[in-house]
Amino acid sequence: MREEDIYKAIKNRSIRAGILRTWENLHNAVEQNIERYRFLKEYAKDVKMAKLEVFSDYDRWTEKAMKSIESRNKCSVYYAEDGKEARKIVAEIVGRDKIIVKAKSMVSEEIQLREFLQEIGNEVWETDLGELIVQLANEKPMHVLAPAIHYSERQAAELLRKVGVKGYTAAELAEGVRKFMRQKFLLADVGISGCNAFSAKTGRIFLVENEGNIRLSTTLPKDYIAIVSIDKILPSDELCLKLVILQAAFLGTFPPAYINVNEPVEGQRMHVIFLNNGRKQAPEFLKEQLTCIKCGRCQIECPIFQITGSLWGNVYGGPMGMGWSGILGEIGYECFLSSLCGKCKEVCPMEIDMPRIIRELRKMMVRGNNLGEV
Amino acid sequence: MYHPHYVIRSIEQNIKNTGNPLGLSRSQINTWWEGWEGWKKVGEKDTMLFTGLLYQLTPYVDKLVDYLYKFENTFLEKVTRFMPKSPLGILLKPQKEAEHFNGIVRKIADSLIKSGIDFCYKPELDFYSGVLLYDMGDDEGFTEHSLFVAEKLREKGIKKLITIDPHTTYVLRELYPEYANAEFEVKNYLEILDFKSKKENENITLTLHDPCYYGRYLEISDESRRILDSLGIEYKDIRNSGKLTSCCGGPIESISPKLTKEVAENRYDELSKTGCEIATMCPICLVNLRKFGEIKDISEIIWGAVNA
């Protein structure tokens, strides 16, 4: 994080306006979901336990996950230790001068895949409406699930005009983008997605969404690349399904419009890249953060994040972002900007103790005298 | 952003020299009991009122943060690193505010007496808890300080403590057993005040800003409401209260006072929407939120109702 980003965020009042608007629209829905669907709490417990079990033996589970899909026809499986290796593998599959449609994926933000693919000479399109807006603005997503949370309709309309989308209202813009994207979907050589959950038993990839663009990005192109960070591995389909339901319910959009279950199919080449990027090496106190399902509730409810958005943090901003930055080895002294107020822990479906994690990160920096020059 | 390294080192140094994070002399800060009427009513007990000095320190912290706010993100930010260790005694004399905050402590002590609670007060044993060092991740500094404080209290046979703010309560109750091997029985004054009366409606409706530590870490938000109920004072709770209360931004004021101010403003806007009088129960919340409008400490309201 650059220090000036904090001051930029303070000045940009549309960040807080957008986050508070989203909070007001969604928090009742989340609370109702929790109240109405009592099974959600049980699901969360099951998923957390299963994830902790997988982390306790990452090597075995990664191997099992890779085997589960390796044996399939029309599927290549890779393992990447870090972002650099993952990008190299993708580059070899894709080549250049291709049209690529991307489903919204935080792990691809983590390894800066879009920028990389563009640099090596491809045309890359984010197919999620919010993510496309962020792409056109040349920014990073402001929230894990609602990347363009800080844009008003008017501002979004202005940005979308860059690609010829006309209109002013949300409905007009959505329709315009749909038309624009349809053409890209049909022309695309490669589709890329992340993964919400991966079943080590069946090799299925679970992805949840509301717009339908993930389905199109992952089924229409001849080549489909899925990037599966190893924290997404779960022992069974049932647990994967529980996880995607949780993710939707805790953002407030439940039931979700689409749950995709992807596996190799006739007529498409599938490439699955398992990515470590710091997860296996995470110190004990960060293990709990790996059970995060990236629902973004801790972000929306955090009083600091409500001012700064994800400008406070690196790839992932806000409270969960501190833990993730620790895992990715990029924590800086932004962890001293948390007030440790504990709201994140209170609202997190996985009950991740982020204040504890943040204080541990501080301890690490203080102890290692790792606070930089004075 | 003030560099955490600088902030931690100066807090650590100041605590070493004077026992408090600002490096002020104790005789300058802890004066609330001078001329206090209740003095006659407290005697030699093993239960001590332990203010942790947070209310008394807050007006000074607030003054300092005012300067830090002005300098943040300007060239002067770096200059503050080279300031002599403790220029605060000269720089900051928040006379009026100090009197206000001393008054709050006095009202809390008076209400305890009124409620029939037996306790003693020993200014020489009333120490800052070390909470900032803990929050900053300086466990070494915190352990050292907590051992010192615990030992002093033990030496004088103190077994039970009555605390008056959320941070000191949390630190003494939850952390001292682990870090200082000290098992004091710690009660927050809001947990023990009991006026055994059912008063008529006082004609005020409050909106409470629960401190994060009462709402979540200690889970004692109901206590203030219990007292208000018994005094016939109404309150209108908002969604973000109790376990879901929202922070005033105070804990990061030494790193980024600018960000603190924005957080506090958001919170104030939210609280003021009910149109009711707003009450806090932590000195840090109080100074941060009152920058945007009138706020009272709940102890002032309780005292007012009891003495009406």
Ligand code: SF4
């Ligand atoms: S830390 Fe918890 S609340 Fe935050 S994104 Fe992860 S699962 Fe959701």
